Amino acid sequence: MGILSWIIFGLIAGALAKWIMPGNDPGGIIITIIIGIVGAIVGGYIGTMIGFGDVSGFNIKSFLIAIAGALLLLFVYRQIKK
Template sequence: MGIIAWIILGLVAGAVARMLIPGKAPQGMGITFALGIAGALLGGFVATQVLHVSGIQGFFDLSTWLCAIVGAAVLLGGYHLITSRRPDRRVGRR
């Protein structure tokens, strides 16, 4: 797949993963899409290199989309956990 296909796949995977993560999303759409692209790449890498699954068959293959969505959901979930535990440091807040 070409780089444009990876970007499109990551954008859609990020949007789908955002719908799957419960709770209020602390990030905007820009971060969601960036994490979606990174998650799609991470999911494809893990599927092919670590798990030895041929997860990247083509743009319209179901396993490619599942790898991308799972990777994006993992990154978005991690981002949600990290940002939700951050203490509120605004002046006057307790």
């Protein structure tokens, strides 16, 4: 996927992660994009390690992995900020 696709994919995954796990997090759209993109990378890495799959394009499986990674990243970020 191209960089623009990753940014859009990350924005959607990050926004859904914040919607699923609401809270008073600092940052705006840029932080949401970063959480989504890094979450997709983390989710893809973990998914590959456990044999579930990786983030290989715009499909449901990749989208769920990216959201799970973004949720994990958001949880860790909140634990560190406490």
